[in-house]
Amino acid sequence: MTSRVWPIRRLVAVIGTLALGAATFGCAVPPPEIPPQLPLAATRIPLAITADSLFWRTLRAGDYEGIPRALSTLQAAYLQNPADAQTAAHVGFLHAWRIAERSRMAQNSPLITDDAILARRYFDQSESHAPSYDARIHGFDAVFRMIEGDIHRDPELWADGLSHGREAITAWPEFNWFTIGYVLSAKPDTSAYFREALEMQWKTVDACGRTKVDRANPTAEIALGALRMESDPLRKRACTNTWIAPHNMEGFFLNMGDMLVKSGNWRTAQKVYLLARGAQGVEGYSTWPFQDVLDARVRDAEQNVPAFRRDNGLLMFGSKFSCSACHQTVVR
Numbered sequence: 001m002t003s004r005v006w007p008i009r010r011l012v013a014v015i016g017t018l019a020l021g022a023a024t025f026g027c028a029v030p031p032p033e034i035p036p037q038l039p040l041a042a043t044r045i046p047l048a049i050t051a052d053s054l055f056w057r058t059l060r061a062g063d064y065e066g067i068p069r070a071l072s073t074l075q076a077a078y079l080q081n082p083a084d085a086q087t088a089a090h091v092g093f094l095h096a097w098r099i100a101e102r103s104r105m106a107q108n109s110p111l112i113t114d115d116a117i118l119a120r121r122y123f124d125q126s127e128s129h130a131p132s133y134d135a136r137i138h139g140f141d142a143v144f145r146m147i148e149g150d151i152h153r154d155p156e157l158w159a160d161g162l163s164h165g166r167e168a169i170t171a172w173p174e175f176n177w178f179t180i181g182y183v184l185s186a187k188p189d190t191s192a193y194f195r196e197a198l199e200m201q202w203k204t205v206d207a208c209g210r211t212k213v214d215r216a217n218p219t220a221e222i223a224l225g226a227l228r229m230e231s232d233p234l235r236k237r238a239c240t241n242t243w244i245a246p247h248n249m250e251g252f253f254l255n256m257g258d259m260l261v262k263s264g265n266w267r268t269a270q271k272v273y274l275l276a277r278g279a280q281g282v283e284g285y286s287t288w289p290f291q292d293v294l295d296a297r298v299r300d301a302e303q304n305v306p307a308f309r310r311d312n313g314l315l316m317f318g319s320k321f322s323c324s325a326c327h328q329t330v331v332r
């Protein structure tokens, strides 16, 4: 079904992270307020640029109600130029956001599942037109295959998604361990997939810190000290707070804490939650809109164990901030 697109991905994944960094992300970190970009098509229509700017404003404001407006502008741009990989990816991300934070809606409609199908379709489209490989889009595309597989109870589609997810991890582990593990956080706490997903979060912490973190006693200095000197652009982008993900570290540790609670290990979870707050170099913590959520999580860690095992909607993955925890900068 996907053979049209994937063989190239496999090849690139084998070439490895270093070559990829040079080819795709070798450019310097852009100055603030200029949105960093996916590899761009040679020419873009003016509407695509307007639509991107509306896209970033909406996501950074956590303006979930603004999704239809941003989507219709992006889609108008897409219809004029379906070969623009960035426009296609951003249409996909808006569908992804809408389904991910569906608990914001007063009433849940079964129609929401269409967003998963559309997200995957537009990520596919983005990949097939991208002038170079983007492991982030590959990772999102993979997890939306898994989500679709769950919706349609199609284990083959789910397994196909996971295998693409593993390729995306090979290409950019620090980004995609989180992405793939995040979706697997919804699996039962006793399952092998859930345990592997938690392991993926620890691996991210180890890789970002360039160390082996003491899992019984993770401290900010050991987990994050190395990031102050980090010069590898892929690591910096996946492991620190950036223009694209201004509260990446806070969101990452909030989710990891939730997963540890679900695993039953609530004492370690409390320490991991505190990495979000206490981490040196987490500039921006004071402007993070979800500090109250974190405080409550630390306080209620023990009693949340059975609750999180029972109801995935209580985890960050099923929450009203499953994207906004990392991407929203404005308190609403």
Ligand code: HEC
Pocket: 036, 037, 038, 089, 093, 094, 096, 097, 100, 136, 175, 178, 237, 238, 239, 242, 244, 245, 247, 248, 249, 251, 252, 322, 323, 324, 325, 326, 327
């Ligand atoms: C744990 C934090 C975290 C969560 C949760 C998260 N992201 Fe991200 N997101 C990141 C990081 C890190 C990047 C990569 C930053 C980079 O490329 O420099 C990223 C990249 C992106 C991009 C950039 C695409 C581009 O054009 O460059 C978009 C859009 C995006 N995420 C949307 C989402 C959506 C939608 C969700 C929810 C389904 C989500 N993210 C959940 C951290 C997060």
